[in-house]
Amino acid sequence: MTTDDTKRYAWVGKSIPKVDAAAKVRGKAIYTDDISLPGLVYAKIKGSTVPHGRIVKIDTHKAEALPGVLAVIVGDPTTMKPYSVNNYLPTEQALASGKVRYYGEGVAAVAALDEKTAERAVSLIEVEYEALPFVLDPREAMEPGKPLLHDFAERNINYKGEQDFGDVDKAFAESHLVMENHYYCSYVSHAFLEPQSVVADYDTVKGHLTVHTCIQLPHYFHQTLSRALELPMERIRVIVPTVGGGFGGKTEATPASLVACILSRKLGKPVKITYDREEVFQQNKGRHPAYMRMKMGFDPEGRITACDFDNTLDGGAHSSWGFVTLWFSAALTQLPYKLPNVRFRGRRIFTNKPTTGAQRCLGGVQVRMSMESLLDEAAQKLGIHPFHIRMVNAVETGHQTQAVFDVRHSELKRCIETVVAKSGFCEKYGKLPFGRGIGLACGHYSTGGAYLLYKSNRPHSTANIRVDTEAGTTVFVGATDIGQGSTTVLTQMVAEVLGLDLAEIHIVCQDTTLAPMDNGTYDSRVTYGAGHAVKRAAIDARDKLFGIAAIKLDVNPEQLECAGGFIYATYSPKKRIAFREAVHQYLSTVGPLFGTGSYTPPQPSGDYQGKLIGPTPAFGFTAQVAEIEVDVETGKLKIIKYWEAGDCGKAINPMSVEGQVEGGISMGLGQALFEEMKMSKEGKMENPNFHDYRIPTTMDMPEIDATIVESFDPTAPFGNKEVGEGPVGPVIPAILNAIYDAVGVRITEVPVTPERILRALGKLDQPSKNKL
């Protein structure tokens, strides 16, 4: 087993500023909307004004007559093929044809010489709808006789799944205690600050399309474009400029990206579309609202005997990441506790709302909310401390779940002990004055991905490296930096292997023509998967140099190392050759110096429905404590302080890790306290702007005390595991558990508005609309 050789690392484990930070603070980083090309024209999309309706007539005459308008297009089933992120149950089109399924769905688009003209032209398009009955609540949508969104989806069920491990009923019958409760997890969106934007540039002479857009998964996007536009992949190049945040929301093609391509192809000019904030909210693809029933059995010591989880996910209008989210919510029940018997029943339902999809800690936020809340309820019934009930159940290294996920490494127990000690949880829990409380919750997330969205055995990440005396060391890798800092950590890894300075390494990524294939930025897979690929590519190149250096230095190549710009003999460091010199020798005697590396995760070994989703090569863990204060008169809640202790394996860049944890906690906190997309009775989103859809500001953030629990995952490129998603999960339940400690009421729905608190305290009596 590999161990941590931190002491010997030059770059790994160091808090290095991000390689693109200087460009960003100077306003020099180029995001998609900053791009201007010769002859660029602008387009706008006309959104529907009904949540469900048949398109009877679209009159584009006035728009076409407006000076400056270049083209007007409407939905067309023959040229606008339905698509979805993985081509599974594709339902979405560049522009809707036949009918619309949510308020704001695009029905027509205009290209014009400038943006204002395009906007004006869009307002001149007249659309006549035959309004259809619509449905906004997934529980209603499943009832017989309700309006159907898609012909293939009976009772609006997009997808449903079942899993059974062990004998749950028998385990419940034999349990000392069985607990059950219902939970509602809310409708929230990513709220990344950069609105999606696209510049499509079709070369009519060559028949080539170049698309600049902020997309997390350029490879899948590339495939989607090819299918939807019926253009071979090799004629399409996707370039991803700087991305202004993604959080899962930029994993799919936007309708605008397809519209821009179609218009560019039609006009032979580059076309730009940038969403306004309202469109960003309407396009959504954010977190799935979930109506959950969680049931768990316990033995007298608090060990979980069985878990039975029922989950109804609100999918909105289209397929998106629906079935992946459903299975992830099943997979995420399997950890971070030892569960001998597990049952899952779930379904994803279509409703006439902006579509839900992938959002940071996909599937996990919902599961953590219900499981961690119920665990505290059980602890109280059993007379066991919330700290102890987690310690007896926490998974350890070597654990295999019922769904055959191998936990090759876990420091969860140390995370719990650390966060409990640092927060004084045991001294405070149950002992703070009325109105003040403290809550504990744990979480985890998968690392490295296991699942390719289409049938293929190809590696999930690939990297090529070119070492040259003139051009320096260039790494070609498909990873996408969406702000999380992957380019920085991959640079650190390559610098580490080759013993070079960071400034000597150039990374070429985010370009499907220049960089090799990579699955993209989702499922917390980049630092692990692309990390393996670049490390292997660097080792491949390095070993070739060692061949030359070994002869020169007269030592065995296995006894050579790279550091500080030299290749030297491990046991007699004075025998050394400058890296540059070795490269020069190689180029002159052998030829161009390249290295390649790739990464393929282990194949899932389970045999059950949904087996491909969840069993990743590694898992990150986190334990969190919230201390809060509730004003019982107003229902207002204040977070006093927040603690986190996480096992992300070896932190390649501790400063970046802290940034991920702090950002993750803030996203969780927003959902816990106030974020919610609100729909009017007419099916229109009521708050598609940052005034009314509030995300945390500086004033909402408590002091955060985050600890990196030192660890090392032997399967990872440098011992590292995920940290980007896991920390979001426990925030809601840590706060809910703290509320119980503060005022003795269990809140089972988010956001925890003052009204919800007052209602729970018996000070308001109208029932909650989301209660199951």
Place this chain on the structure above:
Amino acid sequence: MKQVLSLNINGHDRDVMVSHEDLLVDVLRDQLGLIGTKKGCGHGSCGTCTVIIDGEAVLSCLTLALSSQGKKITTIEGIEKDGALHPLQQSFIERGAVQCGFCTPGMIMSAAALLSHNKSPSIEEIKIGLSGNLCRCTGYVKIVDAVEVAAAKMRQLDAAQKGA
């Protein structure tokens, strides 16, 4: 009707063609290529378009280009001096206050306006000063820290200058 307007931006007078409804943010970005100023919402609620006008942090998406005439406008491109970064830019880099970077220019402009009025802000004052600038990536911890560090650095520089 468009008219020629002269705007003083980052110390230079620049002629632009604007109509009475053109917003400063669009003029900066589209006509002058000053793309460091961002447009995250267009409605005055995210702060990414913040610039400094006559010493005050202003949302350029709520500011008409016409109304900026005769004033001194500073954008993110204008706060470095002779190629040397502003202490805020330096501390944002070093303290890990930058993730996706989309909020960063606006955040730095708000912080610069704050520090020009208050050389030793408390943490609470920094938070209030930046409360109109949203960041979805960082949870603000490192941003607030970076502003504190820059403030200390600027006080040091001030003292050194006075001493000299």
